[in-house]
Amino acid sequence: MFDNTPVLGRSESAELATNKVLRNTYAMLSLTMIPTVIGAFIGMSLDFSIIALHPFIAFGVFMAVTIGMQTAITANRNSGLGIVLLLAYTFLLGVMLGPLLQHALHLRNGGQLVGLAAAGTGIIFLTLAGIASSTKRDFSFLGKFLVIGVVVVFLAIIANLFLQIPALSLTISAVFILISSGFILYQVNQIVRGGETNYVMATLSLFISIYNIFSNLLSILMSFGGND
Template sequence: MQYQTISQPGALGLEQNKVLRNTYMMLALTMVPTVIGALIGLSSNFSFMAQSPIMAPLLMFAVMMGMLFAVSALRNSVWGIAMLLGFTFVAGIFLGPILQHALNLSNGAQLVGMAAGGTGLIFFSLATIATVTKRDFSFMGKFLFIGLILLIVASLANLFFAIPALSLTISAIAVLLFSAYILYDVSRIINGGETNYVMATMSLYLSIYNIFIHLLSLLMAFSGDRD
């Protein structure tokens, strides 16, 4: 009886470490199709977005949401991995418009590098905090979900109003919100709240993806050199 009491937590800890390890490996793998997709997006023509400034983003959002549901539905099979990699490839292509806009600036390459470096620094710092402290951040779940819904609503509303100040506010809040999601998601893995590494990878990928986009938007707004 004593052996079972001791060994079960040990076995649980090993399983959680396995999920975390597989998640980080899969997360690193998702960067490959993302970069390939981004290179394709850079050479693609997104002029239709200027012609349909509202419908085009909504269509892109619908495509990504559909693929997210497919990943969730297939998460327990090898097709879930394939769909996840497919999703990250499409997400990379959808980086095309913002990367094209950034690289049209004289210091655009520097800003993209700063956004990528800042995103990496945020991820590794917060993931390390969650891993080392092993603190349970699950209490943040409801607040983060409400914040995410409000952020989506505000983003959709700004498609119609196109207020620059609101765009900057949304980007600043998004960086903070998805940074908090990294703490929350890594904590869930460590504490056994998430045992599927496909879903864990998708959650962390979305946080990294959104932090990069909104951090780049802020850098372009405040440091972009248009001369």
């Protein structure tokens, strides 16, 4: 007869490690909301008129900062510096919510729309994270489709900088919400199945998805339910 004790030990150890990554990810994700909110309050007090005057330059700077920060976080994902960079990045993204929040809060029902967007984002995240962590289904097949979707959406964003078509903007926002929702399913499922063992990288991915869902959901709500 064979002794299965070592095998069971490895299985239990892997499960404990997975649960630890998931707990640390959720804890870090909660922590990132603090610099994000602080950044958003600061962003609401800033003058972003230069973005409207130079949208291409603003988009280029935003992408350069985003790629640079994500690269730096990835390079330092196993050290304390990675956590510091992650919190700094969430602060910057909070600041970049400034123009959207300024526009929203100038509407008579702007506060309600922001609240609805925040609540909707929370419901979407909790629902999808619950599904991804409880189902036995492997969502790793979503990875390639989601990456292709992101590339297509960014090409559409660049095109709309020239075209300025409101309907296309709404379509982009709706697709971005779907893609970001897919990333939540994918990322949480990866953690649960042991495919992602670094909570800094997992937090970064989930934060970006939550950020995109909130900002795009708020844009859609303002388009359809905003009262001047």
